[in-house]
Amino acid sequence: MVKSLHISLAASAALAFSALPSIAQVSDDVVRIGVLGDLSGIYSDLSGKGAIEAVKMAAEDFGGTVLGKKIDVVSADHLNKPDVGAAKAREWFDTGGVDLINDLANSGVARAVAGVAKEKKRHVIVNGASNMGITNELCSPYAIHYAYDAYSLAHGTGKAVVEQGGKTWFFLTVDFAFGIGLEQQVSNVVRANKGRVVGAARHPLATTDFSSYILQAQASKAEIIGVASTGADAVNAIKAAVEFGATKNQKLAALLLWIEDVHSLGLPAAQGLLLTNAWYWDMNEDTRKFAKRFFDRVGKMPNMAQAADYSSTMFYLNAVKAAGTDDADKVSAKMRETKVHDMFTKDGHVRADGRFVHDMYLWQVKTPAESKAPWDYLKPVATIPAEQAFQPLSESTCPLVKK
Amino acid sequence: MLVLLKSSLMIAVVAALLAVPFVPHLIYPVFVMKVMCFALFACAYNLLLGHTGIVSFGHAAFFGTAAYVTGYAMRDLGLPPEIGIAAGIICSAALGAAIGTLAIRRQGIYLAMITLALAQLVYFVFLQAEFTGAEDGMQEIPRGVLFGLINLRSDINLFYVVMAFIGAGLWLVYRIVNSPFGEVLRAIREHEPRARSLGYAIEKYKILAFALSAGLSGLAGSLKCIVFQLAALTDVHWHMSGEVILMTLLGGMSTVFGPAIGAILVSALHHYFDALGAWVTIVIGLIFILCVLVFRRGVVGQLHHMLQEQRPTALHAGRLDLKEGQHAQV
Numbered sequence: 001m002v003k004s005l006h007i008s009l010a011a012s013a014a015l016a017f018s019a020l021p022s023i024a025q026v027s028d029d030v031v032r033i034g035v036l037g038d039l040s041g042i043y044s045d046l047s048g049k050g051a052i053e054a055v056k057m058a059a060e061d062f063g064g065t066v067l068g069k070k071i072d073v074v075s076a077d078h079l080n081k082p083d084v085g086a087a088k089a090r091e092w093f094d095t096g097g098v099d100l101i102n103d104l105a106n107s108g109v110a111r112a113v114a115g116v117a118k119e120k121k122r123h124v125i126v127n128g129a130s131n132m133g134i135t136n137e138l139c140s141p142y143a144i145h146y147a148y149d150a151y152s153l154a155h156g157t158g159k160a161v162v163e164q165g166g167k168t169w170f171f172l173t174v175d176f177a178f179g180i181g182l183e184q185q186v187s188n189v190v191r192a193n194k195g196r197v198v199g200a201a202r203h204p205l206a207t208t209d210f211s212s213y214i215l216q217a218q219a220s221k222a223e224i225i226g227v228a229s230t231g232a233d234a235v236n237a238i239k240a241a242v243e244f245g246a247t248k249n250q251k252l253a254a255l256l257l258w259i260e261d262v263h264s265l266g267l268p269a270a271q272g273l274l275l276t277n278a279w280y281w282d283m284n285e286d287t288r289k290f291a292k293r294f295f296d297r298v299g300k301m302p303n304m305a306q307a308a309d310y311s312s313t314m315f316y317l318n319a320v321k322a323a324g325t326d327d328a329d330k331v332s333a334k335m336r337e338t339k340v341h342d343m344f345t346k347d348g349h350v351r352a353d354g355r356f357v358h359d360m361y362l363w364q365v366k367t368p369a370e371s372k373a374p375w376d377y378l379k380p381v382a383t384i385p386a387e388q389a390f391q392p393l394s395e396s397t398c399p400l401v402k403k
Numbered sequence: 404m405l406v407l408l409k410s411s412l413m414i415a416v417v418a419a420l421l422a423v424p425f426v427p428h429l430i431y432p433v434f435v436m437k438v439m440c441f442a443l444f445a446c447a448y449n450l451l452l453g454h455t456g457i458v459s460f461g462h463a464a465f466f467g468t469a470a471y472v473t474g475y476a477m478r479d480l481g482l483p484p485e486i487g488i489a490a491g492i493i494c495s496a497a498l499g500a501a502i503g504t505l506a507i508r509r510q511g512i513y514l515a516m517i518t519l520a521l522a523q524l525v526y527f528v529f530l531q532a533e534f535t536g537a538e539d540g541m542q543e544i545p546r547g548v549l550f551g552l553i554n555l556r557s558d559i560n561l562f563y564v565v566m567a568f569i570g571a572g573l574w575l576v577y578r579i580v581n582s583p584f585g586e587v588l589r590a591i592r593e594h595e596p597r598a599r600s601l602g603y604a605i606e607k608y609k610i611l612a613f614a615l616s617a618g619l620s621g622l623a624g625s626l627k628c629i630v631f632q633l634a635a636l637t638d639v640h641w642h643m644s645g646e647v648i649l650m651t652l653l654g655g656m657s658t659v660f661g662p663a664i665g666a667i668l669v670s671a672l673h674h675y676f677d678a679l680g681a682w683v684t685i686v687i688g689l690i691f692i693l694c695v696l697v698f699r700r701g702v703v704g705q706l707h708h709m710l711q712e713q714r715p716t717a718l719h720a721g722r723l724d725l726k727e728g729q730h731a732q733v
Contacts, residue, residue, distance in 0.1 A: 076677065082540045083635035087433070090631075094558070095431050108539035112633060115543045176538035205538055 025325040026069040028097040033059065033313060036085055036092075036113065037103040037128065039077035042206045042232040045260040046305060047105030047128045050298050054306040055102055057293065058313035066317050067324065074098065078109045080205060085109035086116050093120040099326050100125065100316050103309050107131035107178035114138045121328050123316065127308040130256065131177045132185070132391065135353040139398035141332045146356040147308035148278045150178075151391040153256050154185035156276025156362050156384050161224055161253045162193040169253075170222035171200035172213050172237050174229035182228045182255055198222045207233060210240035218246050230256040235264050242269055258303045262377045267368045270377075275363050279304040279344055280378050286343035301375045311344035312356075347386070353398035360389040405710055420566055424559045432562050433630060438670045439569040440627040445650040445662030446576045447619030452648070453656035454580055455612045456592030460515040461502065461522025462620055462647050465495040467639025468525060469621030470628035474541040475534055477629075484547040484555060484629055488568070491625035492618050498525070499617020500610055507609045519641065526639045540635030544628060555629065565626050572622050573660065579615060580659050588612055649687070653694055655701025664703050 035055050037047035052075045059071040074096065078085035085106070092098035093116065101117065104110040105128025114133075117124040118140035126134050127147040134145040169190050173179040179202070187197045199220050201213040214237075217225045225246060227237050234254055241252055254261075257275040281291035281301045290310065294302040302310075319334040320326050340348040340358075348358035363378040371377060393401055420439075424432050444466055451457045469491030476487040506517040529535045536542065546555035555561045579585055590598040591605050599605050628634045637643065646669065654665025669687060676683050698705035 081635060081637055082538075082542065083631060083633050083637050086542075086633055087437075087631055090433060091431055094433065095427050108536075111539060112542050115632075177536075 025327065026067055026320075027099065027326055030070050030072050030097060031066050031317070031320060031326050032072045032074060032096065032098045032100075033316075034089075034092050034096070034098040034101045035073065035075040035103050035309070036078050036088060036101050036109070037075070038080055038105050039075070041080045043080065043105045043128070043230075045264075046231055046258050046303060047103050050294070050300070050302060050306045051103040051105070051128070051309050053297050054294065054302065054309040055313045057297070058310045058317070062314060062317045066320050067326075071317065078106065080106050080109065082106075082108040082112035086112035089113040089116045089124075090120070093117070093122045099123060099320075099328070100313075102313060102316075103128050103305070105129060105305065107133075107181065108176050110134060111138060111177055114140070114143045117142050123328060123331065125312045125316065127305040127312060129178060131181045133177070133181070135351075135355045135391070136397045139353050139396070139400055141354075141400065142328055143354045144312070144335065144350055144356055145354055146312045147305050148276070148360065149355070149390065150182045150185040152278075152360045152384070152389045153182060153276050154189045155389060156360055157253060157255055157274050158186040158189040158226070159193070160274055160362055160382070161251070162190055162195050166224035166251060166253065167195040168222040169195060169197045169224045169226050170217045170220040171197070171226045171228050172210070172217060173200050173202050174207075174233050175202040175204055178230070179228045183226070186226055186228065186255055203229075203233070205233070208236060210237050211244070213237070214240050214244045214246055217241070218244065218250070222250065224251050224253050227252060227254045228256075230258065231261065232264075235261050238265060238273075239269065258305075259301060259375070259377060260303060262365055263300075263375070267366065267371055267377065270365045271367045273365045274381065275365070275378070276360055276384070277304045277363055277378075278358065278360050279307045280361070280363060280380075281307075282376065282378070290343045307344050311340065311342050314342065315340055351393055352401050353393060353396040354400075355390055355393075355396075357386045357390050359386050360384040408710075417570075421563075424562045432558055434670075434674055436562060436565045436630045437627065438667055439565060440623045440630070441647075441650065441666035441670055442663035443569045443572045443576075443626075444620050444623035445647055445654065445666040446573055446660060447616050447623065448647045449651045449656055449659075449662045450576060450579060450588075450616040450619070451612055452651055453658075453662075454585060454592065455588045455609065457507070457609065457612070458511070458515045458648075459506070459518045459613075459616075460641070460644050460648070461518035461520075461525075462617075463639050463641060463643035464502070464522035464525040465499055465617035465620040466624035466627075466643060466647075467529065467634070467636075468498055469495040469624035470634035470638045471529055471535055471541060473625040473628045474544045474634040477547055478541065478544045479534060483551065484549050487547070487629070488622065488625040491628075492621045495621025495624065496614045496618030499620075500614040503610045503613025503617075507606060507613070519644070522639075522641065522644060526636070526641070529639050530636060535634070538636060540633050540637075542633055544632045544634065546629055546632060561630065565630060568622065568626055572619050573663070576619060577659055584608070584611075649691060651701075653691065653701055655704025655707070657700060658703045658707055661701050661703030661707075665701065668702070 033055055035052045037051045038044045039048050056073050059073050064071055076088045089101055100123040102125045104113055104126045107129040110126045110129035111131055111133050114124055123142050125144045125146050130150040132150050134143055171183045173183045190197055201216045203213050227234050241247055254273050262270045281287055291301055319331045323330040323334040336350050345358035348356055350356050362382040364381050366377055366379055423435050448462050451459050472494045473487040473491035476482045476490045502521045506514050530537055548554050549564055553560050587603055587608055650665035650669050651662040653668055655661030672687055673683055700708055
């Protein structure tokens, strides 16, 4: 028994990369991926069922097994509450045998779960949240911020609007980590371009009545009303701004808009808005192919986070395969030395602070006349090269970055 | 017979709890810790509802305040857990005395509304204050080292520490209920003018009951904050006040430890039927309707009642059971 163990250990050392099932080291004989998203709240369109399906698609496309062990996908609803999310993550890591938690829509939840993952030494990949903390003060070898972040949104939409001449800004900000972080990043960009921030109104998550906030924005006389919220909040804020006639004298800048938001606003209300997204379904043959398969399963087009859920799950599984184990440290090292070329990005890699860098894109919402088919909503405006789209490594406060 | 049954039940529960950290795949220790916190919270709440006859609709304020105070003391001031917990209890008890002083000027539904309103004020303070992190909650609270000896980062250590604290808390509840002070509280519940005519300063008793109930709720809140290393708005939200009333009524408000069973029931439903999503609320609602229709004394209250009816000597007491609050209870 001991002898055979020795032999197999020797064999595994000799064939580190061949990854034969018999010598693979996989905890609990299963690679389990947890999708922790918003399944019932205001971000359920952006994350929700689509995120779970995207991760399942990746597991199926990978063959359902890695290193001869089953890939299992589990999911839970964090209700947009950091305490619920952190408790679930803790339980998954402690007794659920979960190796990776993916999606993590909602910045507050993402921050809490990243903290738990750091303590428990398990992987998290953040696709649905923008908070810069993930790659700064909360960074760890186990956290990857994959799809987008507040810096990239600010340097996409924010910068473009300032350059078009929007010099004075008023923010409508959702009052938690996501909105406040985004407001900070955009304010930095505005000030760097000699613009001015004249004020901000903070509203709670899932606000339905924006009238008092819109009145404050109008009274501020700012040229630009920056909407630092997303999902149903952004949709409600934009609708209210249009209804109150704010758009006659002021311009709206939606700082994080998703294709679902455009869908629910409708093109007549949304046309002309600029938005920064990492991915759009109608970019090339690969994205269209993925989108069609996704559409057949979910009944709507995938957004950038769901595409990133798929891509990052593949990335993780490939790293497990290459490392020959699901040991968190070894997989982490492997992920940081591998480049990604797939339908999500042609050239992406993970930096020391956990930031996955890739090109970002600035889009404009089409007019109803330009739109030829259902879900044909965006036209490209500019590509933001990877090195400009994300916070320079030198500015990261992550202790893992060697300076 | 009944006493024997109760003490053997108690020993069985303690033995089962002691074994929990060694079977993490059978039952998740962190979940059990959470349940114990809620058990104490519900029993502390019942000091007011069941034993003094005061309906408070703002107990989340005490639970949550202690959680935030403990979190602040341990994370931002770097204090050890024993000081953090003590600070949490003191703040909650003081808040309880303050809210109690205002609320007991009215009775019944008006008192409930005053506690709700004041609790909402507390909620708003925690929503807006800088150090609480608003909707993100207060995150990354260190667990610390208790008395400089016991490292709480280990779940096993923490489990036994939480168990000891909760045990002490529950014992205190039991002592309060079965003390002369508890008798006075029940006298106030049964007939306030008569208690007053006997010379009791009932306002003082009520305020003290409020402070004790709030302080013990605070202990539960502080422990929950250390277990999850997080204090969040959920802890101060009025949903939490509603939840604790539900636990107490389901468990049985005429008993001392019934609310603990209610807490286990409600937490287990939330935990194990997680996959049902919003349906959990409906299931709990149905159980509550069933409880009101069929066993109004609550689960434990009903069991207690049935056991007493079976005892031939207690036949008499069983009939007069509606007034049973006048003798010592378990």
